[in-house]
Amino acid sequence: xxxxxxxxxxxxxxxxxxxxxxxxxxxxxxxxxxxxxxxxxxxxxxxxxxxxxxxxxxxxxxxxxxxxxxxxxxxxxxxxxxxxxxxxxxxxxxxxxxxxxxxxxxxxxxxxxxxxxxxxxxxxxxxxxxxxxxxxxxxxxxxxxxxxxxxxxxxxxxxxxxxxxxxxxxxxxxxxxxxxxxxxxxxxxxxxxxxxxxxxxxxxxxxxxxxxxxxxxxxxxxxxxxxxxxxxxxxxxxxxxxxxxxxxxxxxxxxxxxxxxxxxxxxxxxxxxxxxxxxxxxxxxxxxxxxxxxxxxxxxxxxx
Amino acid sequence: xxxxxxxxxxxxxxxxxxxxxxxxxxxxxxxxxxxxxxxxxxxxxxxxxxxxxxxxxxxxxxxxxxxxxxxxxxxxxxxxxxxxxxxxxxxxxxxxxxxxxxxxxxxxxxxxxxxxxxxxxxxxxxxxxxxxxxxxxxxxxxxxxxxxxxxxxxxxxxxxxxxxxxxxxxxxxxxxxxxxxxxxxxxxxxxxxxxxxxxxxxxxxxxxxxxxxxxxxxxxxxxxxxxxxxxxxxxxxxxxxxxxxxxxxxxxxxxxxxxxxxxxxxxxxxxxxxxxxxxxxx
Numbered sequence: 001x002x003x004x005x006x007x008x009x010x011x012x013x014x015x016x017x018x019x020x021x022x023x024x025x026x027x028x029x030x031x032x033x034x035x036x037x038x039x040x041x042x043x044x045x046x047x048x049x050x051x052x053x054x055x056x057x058x059x060x061x062x063x064x065x066x067x068x069x070x071x072x073x074x075x076x077x078x079x080x081x082x083x084x085x086x087x088x089x090x091x092x093x094x095x096x097x098x099x100x101x102x103x104x105x106x107x108x109x110x111x112x113x114x115x116x117x118x119x120x121x122x123x124x125x126x127x128x129x130x131x132x133x134x135x136x137x138x139x140x141x142x143x144x145x146x147x148x149x150x151x152x153x154x155x156x157x158x159x160x161x162x163x164x165x166x167x168x169x170x171x172x173x174x175x176x177x178x179x180x181x182x183x184x185x186x187x188x189x190x191x192x193x194x195x196x197x198x199x200x201x202x203x204x205x206x207x208x209x210x211x212x213x214x215x216x217x218x219x220x221x222x223x224x225x226x227x228x229x230x231x232x233x234x235x236x237x238x239x240x241x242x243x244x245x246x247x248x249x250x251x252x253x254x255x256x257x258x259x260x261x262x263x264x265x266x267x268x269x270x271x272x273x274x275x276x277x278x279x280x281x282x283x284x285x286x287x288x289x290x291x292x293x294x295x296x297x298x299x300x301x302x303x304x
Numbered sequence: 305x306x307x308x309x310x311x312x313x314x315x316x317x318x319x320x321x322x323x324x325x326x327x328x329x330x331x332x333x334x335x336x337x338x339x340x341x342x343x344x345x346x347x348x349x350x351x352x353x354x355x356x357x358x359x360x361x362x363x364x365x366x367x368x369x370x371x372x373x374x375x376x377x378x379x380x381x382x383x384x385x386x387x388x389x390x391x392x393x394x395x396x397x398x399x400x401x402x403x404x405x406x407x408x409x410x411x412x413x414x415x416x417x418x419x420x421x422x423x424x425x426x427x428x429x430x431x432x433x434x435x436x437x438x439x440x441x442x443x444x445x446x447x448x449x450x451x452x453x454x455x456x457x458x459x460x461x462x463x464x465x466x467x468x469x470x471x472x473x474x475x476x477x478x479x480x481x482x483x484x485x486x487x488x489x490x491x492x493x494x495x496x497x498x499x500x501x502x503x504x505x506x507x508x509x510x511x512x513x514x515x516x517x518x519x520x521x522x523x524x525x526x527x528x529x530x531x532x533x534x535x536x537x538x539x540x541x542x543x544x545x546x547x548x549x550x551x552x553x554x555x556x557x558x559x560x561x562x563x564x565x566x567x568x569x570x571x572x573x574x575x576x577x578x579x580x581x582x583x584x585x586x
Contacts (some may be wrong), residue, residue: 007414024489025412032403032464033397034421037460039437046436060439094563107328113320115328121572122331127573128568130518130536137337142342148340148357178530180337185579192580241431244520246539262431262521269435270525278435287430293427 021248044286055276063276067189070280082256082265087173090260091239093175095229098235099228101179107189107220110194120191124184131181131244137247138177148261164250170258174245179226181245186231193227194220194248237289261285317514341561345369345554352550368555375544375552377531378559384527385534388453389517395458396512397505405493409479419468422461430456430522441526452526453534457516463508466581470504471497507578510571517564535560576580 043130050071056062074080109119126134141147142163153160161169168215197220243262246252252259252267259267265285269278339359344352345368347361348387353584372378406412407419430437446452474497482492520536527533530542539560545552568575 021410021489022412025406025410028402028406028410028489028493029412029418029467032399033418035399035424035455035459036461039429039440039456040425040433040461041421042438042531043433043440044425046440047433050436050439105327105330108323111323113323113327119327119331120576121569122334124576125565125568126334126337127579128514128564129519129561130564132536132540133557136540136553136557137341140553141340142402143550146353146550148336151357156371174474180334188576189582199425230388238431239444243431244536245523257319265431265581266521266525269438275435275439277397281425282432282435285474286428289432 014134021062047282050276051280051283052277055274055279057273057275066276070277071276071284074280074284079256079259080264083259083261086256086258087228087240087242087260088177089171090178090242091236093172093234094178094239095232097175097179098183098186099232102183102231103190103224103228105183106190106194109191120188123187127184129181132248133175134181135248136175138180142173142193143250165254167257170250170254174242174249174258177249178239178245179243186235189231190224190227190244193224197223210302222291229296233293236292236296239283240289240292316575323545325441341558342552344550345558347551349549349551365551368549369559371549371552372544372556372559376538376542376556377533378535378538378556379399379443380531381533381535381538381557381560382563385517385536388450388523388534389513391426391450392457392516393452393509393513395454396460396463398535400463400508401467401498401501401505402493404471405497408465408468408471409474409476410489422464424459430460434522435524438525447526448532449506450527452534453516453519453523456522457519462582463512467504470501471550474500479482504581506574507581511582512577514564514568515573 047204051066052067053063054066054069056064083228105123109116109123113119141149144150144160144162144165147163149163150160163173166173201219201223202215205219208286210218242260243266246258246260246263247266250258250302252263261281265278265281268274329429340357343359344363345364346364347358348363348365351358351361351363383473403422408414441447441456442454446455478496478500479492482496487495517534518536523534523537524541527537530538533541543552544556
């Protein structure tokens with residue numbers, strides 16, 4: 001291990017003035033900083049650089065500097081804006097439901113009921129599945145010919161939607177599968193947050209004769225606010241970057257109705273080999289995510 | 305307490321009944337996809353394509369499992385995934401705990417800037433970075449190598465942040481005492497900090513392992529040959545039967561989901577803690 005003899009490396013350098021704590025501090029930081037610089041910081045800078053070129057994926061030295069042309073192309077690209085709309089639609093379909101359903105399940109399981117552990121296992125379990133497993137199961141369940149969902153819907157309606165092949169219902173179908181997959185994450189975090197609310201607050205409210213609704217509004221929600229903001233931020237970021245579900249279940253279709261930003265980025269980069277343009281889209285996504293996070297952090301910061 | 309005794313022996317309130325119906329009804333809905341997967345993987349072709357969902361197959365067959373085990377290198381994928389998730393976890397725990405120790409317990413010029421940069425980079429999604437990262441991995445000649453996944457995932461800063469949160473609470477007096485006993489910085493890290501931080505290490509290891517094991521997009525980009533696939537990539541890019549068969553698809557899905565699901569059932573408490581830890585420190 002490189003750290004076995006932390007002294008030998010730097011003691012040979014002319015840094016006698018550096019005290020041993022500084023030397024050890026730097027040495028302990030070095031391994032991570034190396035990986036971090038090469039595989040996170042450097043790509044971040046290189047992405048900005050690449051986005052200013054008509055990048056030649058096969059022979060980068062043939063790339064042509066075009067300044068902001070990739071960004072200009074982006075704002076004029078209808079497929080890009082369709083991807084922005086699809087992404088926003090997915091965010092709207094998933095984030096509020098994921099937070100509210102997660103909260104409802106957490107408050108329910110927190111009640112005095114039998115089988116808490118069983119319920120927690122069931123609601124949390126899909127979270128450990130990979131997106132491929134989730135997508136393949138749900139794609140089969142949605143299948144119009146042999147899937148169980150439409151079999152049951154036919155008792156209620158004569159012509160149930162073709163789900164993943166439907167312009168209207170493909171995205172809601174992907175959203176529903178996503179909710180099943182990730183609501184367990186919010187559920188366990190909100191359950192822990194609810195259990196952290198001091199019981200005496202509720203006792204005091206009961207003595208004051210407050211209704212259940214009042215207790216929820218005036219105690220539960222404000223006390224759980226940091227956790228609620230946290231799960232909302234995490235879900236916003238995750239939903240903005242949705243990829244696997246649409247890639248596997250619909251491949252962006254039908255038409256481009258479920259082609260989200262990361263899906264489009266993937267297509268531009270690895271099917272059309274337009275690395276410069278893809279890097280520009282990647283940078284756009286990055287800026288949006290930073291903005292979303294900052295707005296949320298500010299939101300939390302006010303209550304700290 | 306008299307009130308609790310009296311409520312225990314009276315009939316349950318309608319509100320309680322409603323709660324049970326809602327929660328256990330939701331639980332049943334949550335279990336349906338699992339039941340579908342298991343039952344379809346055991347159905348004969350005729351029943352798998354039937355309109356009517358036979359939740360309990362009238363006729364059971366294992367032919368899809370045989371087809372999958374013969375038609376797809378699923379064991380190789382399992383090994384690849386294990387190597388990638390295992391190596392990433394080990395690297396993350398070592399390098400993240402080292403730098404977190406340095407940032408919280410050692411004084412050196414510039415560390416505040418370093419810490420700020422790392423925390424700020426929290427927001428850099430690996431997806432937004434994927435095109436430049438791909439060219440870098442490609443320049444290193446790492447396409448198709450497990451390292452193409454291991455190294456970028458080792459750079460994610462969440463572990464540094466979580467470890468730093470825990471190390472901050474470690475009393476400085478413990479470290480001062482060890483220094484007086486003549487411990488070197490490395491000995492303090494190895495013999496004092498790490499043993500005291502076992503719960504944090506366990507939680508972060510489990511979290512990193514599950515996170516890396518389940519990754520899809522990045523392995524899909526950098527692992528391009530069938531034999532270098534991970535389980536999440538392999539099961540959607542390779543079809544084990546000549547024509548599409550729901551039974552075969554659900555069999556391969558179940559085999560891919562099983563290893564981590566079993567780990568989850570055994571280590572459930574720890575994984576839940578690991579997830580909750582993020583919520584409370586984040």
